[in-house]
Amino acid sequence: MITHIRGKLVEKNPTYAVVECNGIGYFLNISLHTYSKISDSEAVKLYTYLNIREDAHTLFGFADKIEREIFKLLISVSGVGPSIGRTMLSSMTPEQIQHAIASEDVATIQSVKGIGAKTAQRVIIDLKDKIVKTYQISEDSVIPNNTIKEEALSALEVLGFSRKQVEKLVQKIVQETPDTTLENIIKQALKNL
Numbered sequence: 001m002i003t004h005i006r007g008k009l010v011e012k013n014p015t016y017a018v019v020e021c022n023g024i025g026y027f028l029n030i031s032l033h034t035y036s037k038i039s040d041s042e043a044v045k046l047y048t049y050l051n052i053r054e055d056a057h058t059l060f061g062f063a064d065k066i067e068r069e070i071f072k073l074l075i076s077v078s079g080v081g082p083s084i085g086r087t088m089l090s091s092m093t094p095e096q097i098q099h100a101i102a103s104e105d106v107a108t109i110q111s112v113k114g115i116g117a118k119t120a121q122r123v124i125i126d127l128k129d130k131i132v133k134t135y136q137i138s139e140d141s142v143i144p145n146n147t148i149k150e151e152a153l154s155a156l157e158v159l160g161f162s163r164k165q166v167e168k169l170v171q172k173i174v175q176e177t178p179d180t181t182l183e184n185i186i187k188q189a190l191k192n193l
Contacts, residue, residue, distance in 0.1 A: 006045040012038060017061055019044055028061030031089035037063035051082045070094040077126045079119045088112050101127050102137040149174050152185040
């Protein structure tokens with residue numbers, strides 16, 4: 001397997017990058033997360049994953065090893081292919097995915113285009129133990145936040161905001177201040193809307 005590519009960035013797009021290495025141009029599928037981390041400078045290093053199918057060999061590029069590891073974990077789940085894995089990494093950062101899985105946040109995972117309720121639950125069932133052990137996430141610190149987050153989202157919906165409009169904001173507030181109260185989450189959300 002090709003583990004990484006270092007070379008000249010020839011082309012950069014939100015969904016792919018072309019890296020020239022020793023006269024060969026490599027087409028790498030990337031996430032928005034990687035796109036935002038790649039500088040426009042000529043020299044670039046991307047960690048890679050080669051997906052081999054009967055009809056295609058597809059190379060995926062990642063800004064860091066953690067993103068690649070999360071991608072590999074995601075595609076190990078039945079029903080989650082490379083395309084959905086890349087979409088998840090475009091919708092959320094690797095840390096947000098880790099937190100959503102560890103806290104059993106089905107709604108956050110399901111908010112990704114292409115993931116239904118059953119697939120979101122399968123992702124959590126298959127990956128929760130691996131995520132908690134590998135990244136040493138304390139289960140005690142993440143489970144209460146899920147309840148507080150849901151209560152905050154419900155309260156903001158009652159106040160007239162759509163769930164889609166406030167979900168990422170509430171998630172950000174909960175991640176930045178994990179020990180916060182429900183009232184503080186709602187106040188901060190209202191200030192930022």
